Amino acid sequence: MPKFKVSYAPSVRRLPSYLLLAKQALDHGDEYISGTLIAMELNLEPIQVRKDLSITGIAGKPKRGYPVVPLIGAIESYLNWDKRVDAVVVGAGNLGSALSGFPGFKQHGLYIVAGFDADPSKFGGLIHDSPVYPIDQVAERVAVLGVTVAILTVPSAYAQDVATTLVASGIKAIWNFTNIKLKVPDDVIVQNEDLSSGYAMLSMKRRIRSAMMSEDAD
Amino acid sequence: MPKFKVSYAPSVRRLPSYLLLAKQALDHGDEYISGTLIAMELNLEPIQVRKDLSITGIAGKPKRGYPVVPLIGAIESYLNWDKRVDAVVVGAGNLGSALSGFPGFKQHGLYIVAGFDADPSKFGGLIHDSPVYPIDQVAERVAVLGVTVAILTVPSAYAQDVATTLVASGIKAIWNFTNIKLKVPDDVIVQNEDLSSGYAMLSMKRRIRSAMMSEDAD
Numbered sequence: 001m002p003k004f005k006v007s008y009a010p011s012v013r014r015l016p017s018y019l020l021l022a023k024q025a026l027d028h029g030d031e032y033i034s035g036t037l038i039a040m041e042l043n044l045e046p047i048q049v050r051k052d053l054s055i056t057g058i059a060g061k062p063k064r065g066y067p068v069v070p071l072i073g074a075i076e077s078y079l080n081w082d083k084r085v086d087a088v089v090v091g092a093g094n095l096g097s098a099l100s101g102f103p104g105f106k107q108h109g110l111y112i113v114a115g116f117d118a119d120p121s122k123f124g125g126l127i128h129d130s131p132v133y134p135i136d137q138v139a140e141r142v143a144v145l146g147v148t149v150a151i152l153t154v155p156s157a158y159a160q161d162v163a164t165t166l167v168a169s170g171i172k173a174i175w176n177f178t179n180i181k182l183k184v185p186d187d188v189i190v191q192n193e194d195l196s197s198g199y200a201m202l203s204m205k206r207r208i209r210s211a212m213m214s215e216d217a218d
Numbered sequence: 219m220p221k222f223k224v225s226y227a228p229s230v231r232r233l234p235s236y237l238l239l240a241k242q243a244l245d246h247g248d249e250y251i252s253g254t255l256i257a258m259e260l261n262l263e264p265i266q267v268r269k270d271l272s273i274t275g276i277a278g279k280p281k282r283g284y285p286v287v288p289l290i291g292a293i294e295s296y297l298n299w300d301k302r303v304d305a306v307v308v309g310a311g312n313l314g315s316a317l318s319g320f321p322g323f324k325q326h327g328l329y330i331v332a333g334f335d336a337d338p339s340k341f342g343g344l345i346h347d348s349p350v351y352p353i354d355q356v357a358e359r360v361a362v363l364g365v366t367v368a369i370l371t372v373p374s375a376y377a378q379d380v381a382t383t384l385v386a387s388g389i390k391a392i393w394n395f396t397n398i399k400l401k402v403p404d405d406v407i408v409q410n411e412d413l414s415s416g417y418a419m420l421s422m423k424r425r426i427r428s429a430m431m432s433e434d435a436d
Contacts, residue, residue, distance in 0.1 A: 196234035
């Protein structure tokens with residue numbers, strides 16, 4: 001069975017899009033944002049938007065929509081994004097560097113405070129302002145930093161060994177960008193980020209599109 | 219309404235994981251792989267595995283499971299991954315480079331044949347064997363290459379303008395790694411890859427975990 005199973009997972013996955021629209025409305029000086037507008041922007045049914053947002057406890061007002069500031073607060077509080085979370089990136093290659101510099105993360109309270117790599121040419125360097133340390137220092141550094149979240153971007157061949165070391169060092173949540181299904185103790189969270197899944201979706205849409213286009217041609 | 223809506227989207231998203239396990243079984247010399255084993259490996263219910271795989275048309279045999287070679291063929295054919303697809307990466311920064319070198323993509327038939335960037339220091343360089351061109355050459359190059367798939371990793375501020383250029387150049391499918399909801403014509407596919415969604419899931423699991431741990435402490 002999945003550990004820490006998230007109810008309403010598709011809704012949770014959409015919350016960041018709602019948050020982004022609410023913040024844009026705030027920047028724009030709007031006091032309210034309508035569910036219908038959100039639905040149009042995101043290509044969703046209005047009822048779906050209402051259902052999704054209801055999990056955060058926010059309610060819209062008839063004819064006005066959702067009050068922007070409370071909406072932002074409700075989503076951020078529901079996701080715990082109103083509190084700072086420190087994380088390390090393990091694997092300071094292109095993907096690790098890209099994630100360290102991803103502008104959205106700090107806005108969501110996620111701060112990457114250190115990187116680790118096996119390549120000596122990277123030691124002492126920085127990935128987006130965070131120092132890069134040798135990977136064999138990961139246990140002691142994680143303990144000293146008191147970090148419990150790790151982003152794993154090492155080559156797949158090393159993924160399980162590194163994950164095991166991370167768990168032994170006190171890491172309680174791994175955001176896994178490798179395609180390895182990690183084996184970890186029951187009390188450790190793994191969130192798999194599988195880029196192949198996104199490509200599978202793109203591939204299916206291309207298939208559907210090409211079937212539709214050839215129908216048009218009939 | 220979503221264009222090119224994919225039925226069974228969660229199942230489609232899981233197909234790459236099944237494919238990986240089937241390929242590992244093949245490397246291991248196994249003729250069959252059981253649905254129960256797949257379910258255990260992926261932390262799913264066996265019935266879910268059967269349902270997911272049934273969309274590809276493959277059927278398991280009682281007590282033996284799925285024949286490995288036909289299983290691989292069924293998934294790859296269903297996703298059109300048995301045919302080569304060429305793509306360009308627009309934005310040759312860390313994320314674009316990481317994606318260009320992602321080992322899984324070629325296995326799925328996805329070849330990144332060129333990169334584009336606005337930074338002159340990158341022109342004439344390579345991202346994982348593919349040449350990087352100035353972004354203002356994207357229209358002519360895409361036309362010459364005959365590519366219809368683009369991976370978009372530019373900074374968000376440029377995302378819509380670049381997408382509009384791509385569409386005008388003949389791109390029919392955009393894998394969008396920016397957090398901008400792109401406006402494109404009805405016949406163009408957009409697959410959004412929102413890293414914030416994955417972080418929202420990780421955040422919810424951490425919340426659930428911490429609620430469970432404090433219950434334990436009671």
